[in-house]
Amino acid sequence: MSQATATTAPTTKAFGGGRSPFNVSYGKMMMWFFLLSDAFTFSAFLISYGTTRFFNAVWPDANTVFHSFPFAGAHAEWPLMFVSLMTFILILSSVTMVLAVHAGHYNDKQGVIKWMLWTIIGGIAFLSCQAWEWTHLHHQAAWWGSFTDITASRDVYKHFFKPEVLASATPEQLSQSTNNFFNFFFTITGFHGCHVASGVVLNIMLLVNTVNGTYERRGHYEMVEKVGLYWHFVDLVWVFVFTCFYLL
Amino acid sequence: MSHSHDENNIQHLYEGDQSKLYSGVMNHHSDINSTESKAQVANILKITLYLAIITIVEVIGGLYLYHYLPKGIINTAFLILTVVKSAFIVKVFMHLGDEVKWFRFCVLIPLALFIWFIIAFMYDGGAWLKINRGNPTRIDYIKTK
Numbered sequence: 001m002s003q004a005t006a007t008t009a010p011t012t013k014a015f016g017g018g019r020s021p022f023n024v025s026y027g028k029m030m031m032w033f034f035l036l037s038d039a040f041t042f043s044a045f046l047i048s049y050g051t052t053r054f055f056n057a058v059w060p061d062a063n064t065v066f067h068s069f070p071f072a073g074a075h076a077e078w079p080l081m082f083v084s085l086m087t088f089i090l091i092l093s094s095v096t097m098v099l100a101v102h103a104g105h106y107n108d109k110q111g112v113i114k115w116m117l118w119t120i121i122g123g124i125a126f127l128s129c130q131a132w133e134w135t136h137l138h139h140q141a142a143w144w145g146s147f148t149d150i151t152a153s154r155d156v157y158k159h160f161f162k163p164e165v166l167a168s169a170t171p172e173q174l175s176q177s178t179n180n181f182f183n184f185f186f187t188i189t190g191f192h193g194c195h196v197a198s199g200v201v202l203n204i205m206l207l208v209n210t211v212n213g214t215y216e217r218r219g220h221y222e223m224v225e226k227v228g229l230y231w232h233f234v235d236l237v238w239v240f241v242f243t244c245f246y247l248l
Numbered sequence: 249m250s251h252s253h254d255e256n257n258i259q260h261l262y263e264g265d266q267s268k269l270y271s272g273v274m275n276h277h278s279d280i281n282s283t284e285s286k287a288q289v290a291n292i293l294k295i296t297l298y299l300a301i302i303t304i305v306e307v308i309g310g311l312y313l314y315h316y317l318p319k320g321i322i323n324t325a326f327l328i329l330t331v332v333k334s335a336f337i338v339k340v341f342m343h344l345g346d347e348v349k350w351f352r353f354c355v356l357i358p359l360a361l362f363i364w365f366i367i368a369f370m371y372d373g374g375a376w377l378k379i380n381r382g383n384p385t386r387i388d389y390i391k392t393k
Contacts, residue, residue, distance in 0.1 A: 014350050022351040032355050043362060047369040054373035055380055063311070084307045091303070095296045098341045102288060108280040220276060225343075232342045236334050243330040247310045248323055 031226045035233045038195075042237050045191065046244050049184040056177040058169045060160040062246045065181075070132055083246050086129045087238065090196075093122025094235040097203075101228045104221025109210060112224060116207045119231065123200040130193050134186070144186050147178040185245060192241055195234045202227045274346050295340045302333050 014021040022029060053059050063079035072078060096118040103111030140159045141147070147156065150171045157166055157174045160181070166174070206227050215221045279285065306329055314322055339345035344352055 014348075021348070022354065023348040024351055029351070029354075032351075036355065036358055039359075040361070040365075043365065047366060050366075051369045051373035051376070054370065055376035057380070063314075080307055080310050084303065087303055088300070091296070091299050094337065094341055095292065098292055099289065101343075102285070102292065103280060105274060106277045106280040106285055111280055225274075229342055232337055235341075236337050239330055239333050239337070243306070243326055247306055247326045 025222060028222065028226055028229070031229050035229060038233065039237075042188075042191070042240070045184070045188045046240060049188065049244060052180050052184065056180060057173045058161070058165050058177050060178055060181045061162045061165070062248075064162060065137075065160050066133075066246060068136055080246060082129070082133065083242065086126055086133075087242050089122055089126045089129065090235050090238050093119050093126065094232055096122060097228050097231045101221075101225050104215070104224040107216070107221070109213070109216055112210050112215075112221060113207065116203060116210060116224075120200060120203045120207065123196055123203060123231075127193060127196055127200070130189065130196075134189075137182070137185075142178075142182045142185075144183055145179070146182055147175050150175045188241060188245070192234070192237055195237065199227075199231050199234050202230065274343060292340065295336050298336060299333055302329050305329065 024032075066083055067077055067079040069076050069078045069082050096115045100112050100115035100119060103115060141156060142160075152171075152175075154166060154171070154174065157178055160178055161169070161174070206224060209215060209223065210221075215223060277285065306326060309322055309326065344355060
């Protein structure tokens with residue numbers, strides 16, 4: 001990127017002393033390191049999901065599980081549309097966040113307020129979508145630890161598998177894979193949802209502080225950058241969750 | 249300047265003088281309507297467009313191409329697109345591309361652990377798959393629970 005080359009030309013070697021070789025404040029560096037550790041937590045979840053999927057003989061089909069849309073009726077066949085909408089909402093709230101950070105770099109208080117408001121709205125919209133999706137799946141009997149009864153009729157799995165897989169798989173295979181799939185689905189999207197929810201709380205605190213002029217008095221909007229890093233990270237995790245659960 | 253911690257100068261206790269730290273795009277400017285500012289916003293919107301296009305391609309892949317292309321190819325494409333998307337977010341939105349070299353290394357080098365991470369877990373999954381194939385009654389565990 002062209003701006004990167006514009007960073008201060010070092011007069012001494014990076015580790016020669018007298019200045020920070022990293023050129024960031026303590027708080028921002030620690031936010032990055034926290035996000036690194038959080039990235040490992042999320043990837044542990046996602047990779048063990050991959051492992052579990054790998055050793056199951058059959059697996060629920062994403063286009064069959066996620067095919068409904070609010071207000072579209074019980075028999076709507078709109079695979080992937082709702083989750084794509086959620087993805088777009090989160091990406092757009094990430095964009096409004098980066099615009100808030102940008103306004104912060106220019107000490108533009110009104111700009112920060114405007115873009116923080118949009119970011120908060122995006123976050124709440126995303127959480128509402130997730131609440132709808134969870135409710136919908138719950139109505140199809142999916143939850144943590146569900147589908148453990150192998151004597152159950154094949155019919156209970158009809159919302160989750162392709163017809164040919166549903167017809168050919170053994171009851172044990174259907175039970176084990178559906179149980180595993182939903183344990184991981186609710187754990188991972190739930191853990192991500194918790195991150196979004198805390199992000200929204202942080203964003204609201206940020207908005208209140210901005211309106212009160214706390215950052216204006218401080219002379220910089222670095223707190224917007226730090227919370228912005230967290231918010232982008234939440235978006236980043238969703239990019240991977242989207243791929244792992246809905247595409248692969 | 250007074251050194252008493254009154255309402256007006258307490259802020260430096262929270263964060264130091266940031267103006268000495270940042271440079272380039274993250275420097276502190278004053279005019280939001282300057283051409284420099286507008287160029288940065290244009291760049292952000294350009295990346296937004298890229299992310300939207302990649303997502304649309306992914307959805308088309310997940311909906312239609314999945315039925316025609318071999319699984320290995322389409323899944324590799326999905327993973328590559330995911331990494332490209334995340335690289336855009338980290339580089340531009342999180343401004344990692346605007347940090348100094350040593351800090352970029354600090355954040356990116358630990359990610360190499362993922363290589364080991366994925367290999368180890370997939371190896372584990374492979375071992376379980378082998379056990380499952382040799383022992384189809386393993387499911388009894390779930391039944392009796």
